[in-house]
Amino acid sequence: MKPLTILRRLIGQVRSMTGWMVLAILLGVAGFLAAILIPVLAGMALFEGGPVLLWIMGLCAVLRGVLRYGEQACNHYIAFRLLARIRDLVFGKLRALAPAKLEGRRKGDLISLITSDVELLEVFYAHTISPVAIALIVSLIFVAWQTSLNPWLGVAAAGSYAFVGVILPWMQSRSAAALGKTYREESGRLTAVVLETIRGQMELRQYGAQERRLQDVQARTAKLAETEDRLKKLQGNAQGTAGVAVILCAAGLLLLGGWLHRGGLLSARDLVISFLVQISSFGPVIALSNLGTGLSQTLGAGERILSLLDESPATPDIAGPADDLSDMALENVSFAYESCQTPVLENMSLQLPASGILGVCGPSGCGKSTLVRLLMRFWDPRSGQVTAEGRDLRNLPTATLRQAQAFVTQDTDLFHATIAENLCIAKPDATREELEAACRKAAIDDFIRTLPQGYDTMVGELGSTLSGGERQRLGLARAFLREGQFLFLDEPTSNLDSLNEGIILQAIDRQMQGKTVVLITHRKSTLGFADEILQMHPVHSDHSDRNAGLVTEKKRRLNSAMQKGIRG
Numbered sequence: 001m002k003p004l005t006i007l008r009r010l011i012g013q014v015r016s017m018t019g020w021m022v023l024a025i026l027l028g029v030a031g032f033l034a035a036i037l038i039p040v041l042a043g044m045a046l047f048e049g050g051p052v053l054l055w056i057m058g059l060c061a062v063l064r065g066v067l068r069y070g071e072q073a074c075n076h077y078i079a080f081r082l083l084a085r086i087r088d089l090v091f092g093k094l095r096a097l098a099p100a101k102l103e104g105r106r107k108g109d110l111i112s113l114i115t116s117d118v119e120l121l122e123v124f125y126a127h128t129i130s131p132v133a134i135a136l137i138v139s140l141i142f143v144a145w146q147t148s149l150n151p152w153l154g155v156a157a158a159g160s161y162a163f164v165g166v167i168l169p170w171m172q173s174r175s176a177a178a179l180g181k182t183y184r185e186e187s188g189r190l191t192a193v194v195l196e197t198i199r200g201q202m203e204l205r206q207y208g209a210q211e212r213r214l215q216d217v218q219a220r221t222a223k224l225a226e227t228e229d230r231l232k233k234l235q236g237n238a239q240g241t242a243g244v245a246v247i248l249c250a251a252g253l254l255l256l257g258g259w260l261h262r263g264g265l266l267s268a269r270d271l272v273i274s275f276l277v278q279i280s281s282f283g284p285v286i287a288l289s290n291l292g293t294g295l296s297q298t299l300g301a302g303e304r305i306l307s308l309l310d311e312s313p314a315t316p317d318i319a320g321p322a323d324d325l326s327d328m329a330l331e332n333v334s335f336a337y338e339s340c341q342t343p344v345l346e347n348m349s350l351q352l353p354a355s356g357i358l359g360v361c362g363p364s365g366c367g368k369s370t371l372v373r374l375l376m377r378f379w380d381p382r383s384g385q386v387t388a389e390g391r392d393l394r395n396l397p398t399a400t401l402r403q404a405q406a407f408v409t410q411d412t413d414l415f416h417a418t419i420a421e422n423l424c425i426a427k428p429d430a431t432r433e434e435l436e437a438a439c440r441k442a443a444i445d446d447f448i449r450t451l452p453q454g455y456d457t458m459v460g461e462l463g464s465t466l467s468g469g470e471r472q473r474l475g476l477a478r479a480f481l482r483e484g485q486f487l488f489l490d491e492p493t494s495n496l497d498s499l500n501e502g503i504i505l506q507a508i509d510r511q512m513q514g515k516t517v518v519l520i521t522h523r524k525s526t527l528g529f530a531d532e533i534l535q536m537h538p539v540h541s542d543h544s545d546r547n548a549g550l551v552t553e554k555k556r557r558l559n560s561a562m563q564k565g566i567r568g
């Protein structure tokens with residue numbers, strides 16, 4: 001993305017706060033004028049004297065402080081309001097992109113984008129836009145004033161301001177722009193590596209890979225520090241160059257003024273005041289010259305945020321009120337993931353039973369979870385359609401689909417919250433009795449009661465204080481609370497012993513009477529609970545029935561002996 005495009009789009013966000021921005025600029029201009037007036041009045045006092053000038057100088061000094069405070073207050077009000085709005089946009093986009101467009105992205109990098117990249121925009125909104133406008137207005141005022149003394153002085157002043165405030169920052173930002181972007185990207189990658197290291201600490205320890213990992217983190221940190229060092233050097237050079245440029249410009253103006261004075265074109269009083277005005281009016285443009293390198297990181301952060309906001313979701317939400325659903329099917333569905341073009345499903349057709357349990361089995365990687373993802377419209381098929389009530393899911397209100405479906409996977413995600421809060425994700429207004437009933441069905445109520453704070457016990461980040469089986473049963477309780485028409489279970493009992501598995505499968509059987517359950521499993525004992533079985537095969541297997549990638553086998557209580565065994 002071109003820097004100008006990034007700037008234009010970031011500035012576009014300010015439109016709704018134009019009034020505040022105008023106020024910040026006016027206060028800033030008035031503040032600088034008050035500050036510049038102090039040395040000018042001191043110069044005039046040399047020629048005219050009188051206590052009035054001293055009083056005005058004192059007043060200007062006080063006003064300068066008050067006006068500067070007002071300007072900064074407005075700027076920061078604008079910046080933090082905009083940051084809140086941008087965070088809202090980013091979270092909204094992440095929600096829309098999940099899961100299809102987020103699966104391949106590193107979570108640490110996303111965290112870095114949501115936190116530090118967004119925070120960096122504060123520099124832009126609080127310390128860039130109004131300073132540019134203030135510098136422009138203050139410079140125009142003093143160019144006009146110098147011109148009124150002598151046109152040559154006006155030309156020289158305009159040249160000085162343009163050199164310090166435009167040409168120098170432009171030259172410096174060109175070399176810093178790429179570096180700023182690299183810094184933001186490297187910072188995001190380092191966050192991702194650190195997050196993965198914390199998550200994978202047990203594996204790293206078990207396989208003795210900690211030292212290698214540490215070296216990797218250290219190498220990345222050193223690289224980041226080196227990039228930051230280069231950026232800081234550029235920043236230092238920019239400030240130094242601006243300081244030298246200001247002195248040279250002021251000296252040039254003094255020489256020009258002296259030459260005009262000798263020619264009788266400028267009085268001694270005007271020469272002194274013109275010089276004092278010029279040397280003290282560089283403040284706003286010096287602020288700009290410091291932006292050149294600082295802006296490079298803001299542009300890098302802005303580009304990352306805007307690129308995320310530009311991404312279009314794989315399955316855009318369809319607006320509309322939630323309605324009941326009772327019938328779902330796949331019609332000639334073919335599907336391949338974007339990152340790997342190999343087809344996972346090919347011309348698959350399937351009618352979900354109106355009620356009962358459809359067991360789904362097949363070798364690892366044949367597309368069982370993908371089938372459920374398509375039924376939930378986390379992805380859309382490449383060709384064919386997934387339908388509900390005969391309507392393509394692409395035209396069905398998303399709320400209808402979400403309300404009708406619940407799902408449980410082998411890795412239930414829990415949040416750093418209490419057990420009750422984690423369960424209420426499925427039904428925010430659930431009563432304590434409803435939570436307990438759902439947990440009893442999922443065979444987890446007894447365990448929760450043994451915890452010191454029962455349902456109000458915190459479960460730790462990602463449910464880290466619970467076992468895999470406990471997490472899975474909480475996931476099931478959550479799904480039971482939803483009371484939707486469809487329940488999709490992807491290896492829901494993989495972490496459970498056969499006793500708990502039996503209890504839960506019976507609960508599913510009872511709870512889902514008249515409803516549809518899709519139960520993915522590798523276990524024969526679990527399949528025994530299915531009313532029908534769908535045997536899937538990889539698309540590229542040479543199975544004779546591989547047309548559509550599956551074989552459907554009607555199976556009413558297939559292995560009743562085994563079921564009886566489990567059901568006791």
Ligand SMILES: Nc1ncnc2c1ncn2[C@@H]1O[C@H](COP(=O)(O)OP(=O)(O)OP(=O)(O)O)[C@@H](O)[C@H]1O
Pocket residue numbers: 103337338339340344362363364365366367368369370371
């Ligand atoms: N997000 C993804 N991006 C790219 N490829 C994917 C993605 N998710 C799954 N796949 C690939 O798609 C194929 C089907 O995956 P899927 O998870 O549906 O298989 P599965 O039958 O459920 O396997 P398992 O029994 O091991 O859970 C696999 O080859 C897998 O590597």
